[in-house]
Structures are given as structure tokens and as C-alpha cells.
Amino acid sequence: MKPQRLVVVNGRRVLVDHDSRKEEYSDYNKTRYKYQPEIIKFYNSRAWKNLSKQTLNEEYYVCRRCEGDATLADHIIPVRVDWSKRLEWSNTQPLCFDCHAIKTKEDKKKYNL
Numbered sequence: 001m002k003p004q005r006l007v008v009v010n011g012r013r014v015l016v017d018h019d020s021r022k023e024e025y026s027d028y029n030k031t032r033y034k035y036q037p038e039i040i041k042f043y044n045s046r047a048w049k050n051l052s053k054q055t056l057n058e059e060y061y062v063c064r065r066c067e068g069d070a071t072l073a074d075h076i077i078p079v080r081v082d083w084s085k086r087l088e089w090s091n092t093q094p095l096c097f098d099c100h101a102i103k104t105k106e107d108k109k110k111y112n113l
């Protein structure tokens, strides 16, 4: 029999193989997926639509990275990383479509999203 260890899964203690990380991942994925509808709801909210419009207006629809035509407001610190900063004006910036795609990739790497 393999050495075992105790882990907490969904608030319950269970024994798993000493080298298994399966339970931790299933727990992690569960909270992750629970989070998604909230994010979708946020992006459809009036509050976010107003803030993103304001972000673009304030900087004359100029992309902060390449100075091209900005089409959207970006969260400098992604909402998945810091949910509390989702409606903070200082955490938004206007970006063009291409720069936003690049930044999203960078964030994925940087924050392991």
C-alpha cells in the first residue's frame, strides 16, 4: 500500500495517495467554474458598461499600448486575479483589439489563469 496523506476536499477530510494531487485539482476546478457565471454577469452589467465607456472616452479612444484606435476597456489587473478591483477606474485602460489579445495572453502566463 502506498503512503497516504490527509487532504481537505470540499470541507471534508479524505485520505489520498501521498503523491496524488487529483483531489486538490477537482476542488480547484469546482470553485473556478462556479466563478464563471459571475464574471459573465459582471461584463453584462450596467456598471461595467458605463465604466468601460468612460475609460474609452477619457482617453479619446486611444490604445494605451500602441496609440491605435481603442475598442475596449481592459482590466489592468484581471478580474479573475482581483475581483475587488473590477469597478476601479484606476484599474482600467483603453486598448485596441490586437493589444488586448496580446495582454490577455501575457496575463494568462503571468497569473497562471
Ligand SMILES: [Zn+2]
Binding pocket: 063, 064, 065, 066, 067, 068, 095, 096, 097, 098, 099, 100
Ligand atoms: Zn493597441
